[in-house]
Amino acid sequence: MLNKIILYDTALCNLNCSYCFISKNQGLKEVDEELKKSFADKDYYLNLAKKYLNNDLSNITHLEIWGGETLLHLDRTFNFIDQLINNSSNFFNIMFSSNYAHNNVQNAFQGLMNLLGKYPDRQFCVNTQISLDGPENFTDSSRGIGVTKKILNNLQTLVKNNYYTPKNVILKAHIKATIDKSQLDLFLNKDYIIEYYKFFEKEIIDLFKSNKNNNVFLKAYPIPNFAVPSSYTQNDGQKFAQILKMQKEIESENFYRDQDNKIFKYYKEITWFGRPRPVLQTDNDYIFSGAFCETGRKMIGLLPNDMACSCHRAFADYCENYKNNFQKGMQNSSIITDNIGNRSVIDKITCSNSPEQFYTHVRRMNQFVEEANDTSLLTTSVNLIRMLADSGQIEQKYKDPKLAAEAFKKIIRVVPICAYENITLCGTPILLSSYIFKLFLNGAIDYIYWQEAEWK
């Protein structure tokens, strides 16, 4: 059941991060004009939501806002948020991601909190994802000089002001730290690993702990993630394994030290992907539905020109078509009707021209993910793992089908399956790219599941 709406409030961004999945091109200005026009029509998104959701918004509980840099034009969404509050009594959760690295951050939060404060009888939860990759030299190297300072300044002001939250709002902050493939080598050094996490302890965890209000808090201690998709090779996988080994050793050493002499003030676990999800398993079957992202199953992204898409990353396809058409000299929204023969240019299922097309995608995702006893995901992945082992690109032991199956089950407990990525790289949601297996099955997965009973 669809319970989440995604809006894209802007295609513009003040940064150009090296790993961003939206390529910064001149066409984005055109896209942003389209977005601006769509928001200027006060009822456009409400009517579009009703069209795609069969006139019934009562199941909508979540709103996600993506971009571009969402806080540049968060105000564009306020009208729709108002409408959603009045059309769905179940709606309570707003989430957005931001780089926090510009001058509109404070205004954006103030505006949102003022809006939510107008409904004191409703309880809201605002989830804010903060893109902060690590220490200053680390973050600035992939996102621009001076970015880290701007982020921290904005954060300090927000926390000092309790994020301007009214009484009926809880705010949860989450740090999204991204590591680009080119930065892996930095972590082949224990001192650097320690310095990396101490940065977060000092600048983020301490900061949030200094706020004594109980409605604003940090969801979890930051652990970084990898920029995906990426062209991880066997060599990268071996490096990754080494890094995880070092992280486990640091954890172990930290555990055994006296309280006064700990390496970290707060962290007990620092290993990337080090918290596998619980196993979902019946007697006979391994249920994989929990491993998939929610694309096409729980969420719908609303776009200009009566279009919809399946998730926040699918917005990149919408922007990519503008890039292509901008290069061809097209300046307006005729991308929808630009044809090759009788076919539409937008040929990725992630962007839909109609509810019928969108719900084909929904059906696809539900069939692929929700059906019990479906062994297809396991079978296809095991076959690929064995081929990789046979070609010498992952550890040889995975030629064994049992070990390959076990390895796959371990991987999807730590890495959610991104259907959009699978569709983009391989054409269909259940085919995972080889890079995932190269990353994890050159030793890394063994360290992730390495347990030392005494200090665990």
Next chain:
Amino acid sequence: MITDNFQKENDILLNNLITKAFLNRYKPGTLLSLELFITPTCNLSCKYCYLNKYGKELYPLEIIDEKTILNNITIILNYLKDNNCVLNKLNIFSGEIWSSNFGFQVLEIIYNEYKKYKFSDLILIPSNMTFLLDNEAEKKIQNIIDKFEQIGVSLRFSASIDGKILEENMRPFKDKNKIRNDEYYDKVFTFCKNNRCGFHPMVSSKSCKYWIENFKWFKEQHLKYGIPISSMMMLEVRNDDWTEEDINYYLNFLNYLSDDIFYDGFNGDKEKFAKFIFFPGEHPIYNPITLHPQQNQMSCSIQNQLFIRVGDLSLIPCHRTCYPNNIYGKFIVKDNKIVDIVSQNVELANFIYTTNPENGFPTCAGCKFKYFCIKGCLGSQYETSYDILLPNISVCEMLKSKLSFLYTKYEKMGLIDILKSFNTQKALVTINKLKVLEEGISNG
């Protein structure tokens, strides 16, 4: 060998896959075939044809260059020769080029290469047989067939003829001046008889209404020319356009067909008929009334045939799935020789070549009809939903309705009981799988 280059690693993967699957010396019992997709150019506008609708995407105009294609055929065959490859058969697929100079050149090149190295005993060419409208073309084709025969190779055409009742409506000429008359069909059947060609009419959703009459015509013609009707392959067109009415017409035809084969083909002998239904033979020509387990693979040749789009030497899943997203990779040529393979979608290649649809294809893996279902057409699925693996709803409906109907009919005839009496391993396997089918039918 460790390499820090992701593309190179994927190239190695695809290379290994192709080598393991196709380039090793032919092993008896393994079906390894090659299809060369020459060009989508065709003289007909068949209503259900994917080449007619999507030809430009499947085979972009910019890679249709006759000179390049002819040269690439030589390059491909030399590559196979250098790898000591022996094929079960070579398929030459196109729209329709066999009354054109280009078509003759294609055959001449292949003949010249076969003279140097016998790649296979059999070459198969699906054709709409309209080259028979041109006497000169007919002569040239016959001549080349005879030449191949002399070097021990059967060059066989497979007649893509839907039948006199249907063709004018379902498969019109692009050139309105061309017509098919009785004289033409006489030529077709004479040619096919003389050259041991089979027929493979397509059973499309909108033609089912007329198929009883159409079948009667085919049977008449087969009898007239002494061609066994059992050599005719009737295959459903698995486009996503089957309505309830179409399915009902189809079931009606299947009812007629099964009765006809039972009474006329097997003289009402239930035991022999049961053997035909449940065990049609090791390499059966597909007959829609049979009810035998699929052999852990797709019913088409996508999993055991190497497909090459000759215009640009792309390695493709098949001639209906070679949309840009689905290309496995491409041969790289240097000095007129294939020197490498560059990959594009190695994950899809691995999936297609190694996956048993009964436990690896989404949706099919959990379906109780899977053991007997021929499954959907991956190309048609992609055309409907842009996902090669998402079954078309109406095609599933048609296939399930067909299996339900056949099972019920054969049960009433007592054929399931006869099957149980066979007491062989094969019969046991079929019975167990029929139990699953029965569950699926009961569950609706």
